[in-house]
Amino acid sequence: MKNLFLLDKEITFLNFGSFGACPKEIFDDYINWQYLLEKEPVQYITVDGYAYLKKSKEALATYINCNAEDLVFVPNPTHAFNILAKNLLLNPGDEILTTSLEYGAMDKTWEYYCEKAGAKYVRQHISLPILSKENFIQEFWKGYSDKTKYIFISQITSSTALILPVKEICEEAKKRGLITIVDGAHVPGHIDLNLSELQADYYTGACHKWMMTPKGCSFLYVEKELQDNLDPLIISWGFKSINPSDSKFFDYHQFNGTRDFSAYLTVPKAIEFMNKYDWNSVSENCKKRVLENAPKLFDFLKTTALAPLNTDFFGQICSAKIQTAEPEKLQRLLFEKYKIEIPVMRHGKGCYIRFSFQAFNESSEIDYLIQSLSEIKKETNLF
Ligand SMILES: Cc1ncc(COP(=O)(O)O)c(C=O)c1O
The missing domain is CATH 3.90.1150.10 (Aspartate Aminotransferase, domain 1)
Known part of the structure; x- marks a missing residue:
């Protein structure tokens, strides 16, 4: 192998x-996209790119069971969380509840934006070893207060490499009227991912880890009602677009200036590869x-x-x-x-x-x- x-x-x-x-098979596909790009950069970037992206996104959406319109490609989960953190309407005193097991760069992102807003990033201590799902869930919710507005949690943690019961957390969060943000960096291609069942409000996953695409291929999923209020990290032609698509979410987030998005287009090949073997x-x-x-x-x-x-x-x-x-x-x-x-x-x-x-x-x-x-x-x- x-x-x-x-x-x-x-x-x-x-x-x-x-x-x-x-x-190699997936990497060859990546290089083929890059050849195509260099053969006719203008057509690739400004005309055909939309159709290529659409096809790739549809393949990804089928793979993770959601609507393709609810996804945009991003280079990596860090990018996705920075979009979200910049957009959360945090007021002084608001709290984001998370665990003590999160990825360091994500902790830093949330801390940065919480400090700016006077909000609090509550890293609920999780005792290790975790004894059971129920134990974890009980301990997690100890960090909840009437100031909690958002939940941020990894579906698979990084340094401790644990699958967390995120579905149960999302369900309970919904009952409590909280918005859920799930870090699924390690999930696609690793454990089953069914976004329609999970019902997170925001979810990001990397395709360049376990789905084995080239680096710089990840996605951000956003619940439909929340899509319109999400400013992109980088303002470009998608703002007040003269040639809008049917989705402001797509226009705002998919084009951030000239770049090679060939990695995004390898998703169908990655899925084909996984099926083949x-x-x-x-x-x-x-x-x-x-x-x-x-x-x-x-x-x-x-x-x-x-x-x-x-x-x-x-x-x-x-x-x-x-x-x-x-x-x-x-x-x-x-x-x-x-x-x-x-x-x-x-x-x-x-x-x-x-x-x-x-x-x-x-x-x-x-x-x-x-x-x-x-x-x-x-x-x-x-x-
Ligand atoms: C749990 C988790 N979240 C987020 C990230 C960030 O991924 P990236 O650096 O590709 O943005 C990682 C990276 O390994 C991770 O393990």
Whole structure:
């Protein structure tokens, strides 16, 4: 399976979570779009681009079960959340309720805009290990107050690599009259995503992680009633457009000045690729391997799973707590000496090492990771 990818075969690649990796077939499609662009840039960007984007968005919408009109492409989730954070009508004292498990750059975005508005970003502490869905939900809502206006939550967390019960949170939020913003950066192509069932008000996902498109392909989904009030981050021709489409949401957000949007157009190819290789089964098998292999790493690190070890909480990534004062050095050493690509991340007061399992990984690679860590432990005082 590794032959399908462009990855360096010398590297034990256990970090699919950070930036995915693009199979050759999908990357070739990307390059073909770029050739087409350079063959006739004006037609591609100003005329045909609309139709290309529409087709790609329709394929994505079918894949994640929503209406194509409720999606726009964005380069990455950070971009999507910056659109949202800039637009939230936050008043002094308002609160955004979130968890203590969110991605650092997103915490920074919300903190920045909350500080500006005099609002509060409430990072409800989540105890680890999570004992059950019910326990998580109960603990999460302890952060609620009559000032809470928005919920921001990851469907799969980054450094702790946990699937959170976001559907249940969205349902309860609706009952309480709150707007929900879901960070699904790790979700598309990783676990089932059905936006019509989930009923989040805003949702973003990256296609360049587990859907394996080239980098710079993500989406923002917005509930219909909320679309008109959303200013774009960058004002361009879509404002008071002389040639408007049938959607202000699309006009405002889809064109931000001259850029190569070929990555957006590879979604149909990525879906075709996943169908061709029966990626549902591939992914199921990887999830099984994660559950089988994780205990070996936990035992070695004398730690336990961050949640019950089952597919309610774990997908194709899994994190273990590691006691190190220098995670960056440890990560560098694993790469330079052992040729293992794996993130070792600080989060809150702890550090976590996160392995991924993709089509090309084998259980023996987790054994090699443990062997390498064992050697490092003997030879250094890094952990
Ligand atoms: C949970 C989560 N949210 C958001 C992001 C941001 O993604 P990007 O840097 O592509 O905008 C990441 C990145 O890995 C993430 O893990």
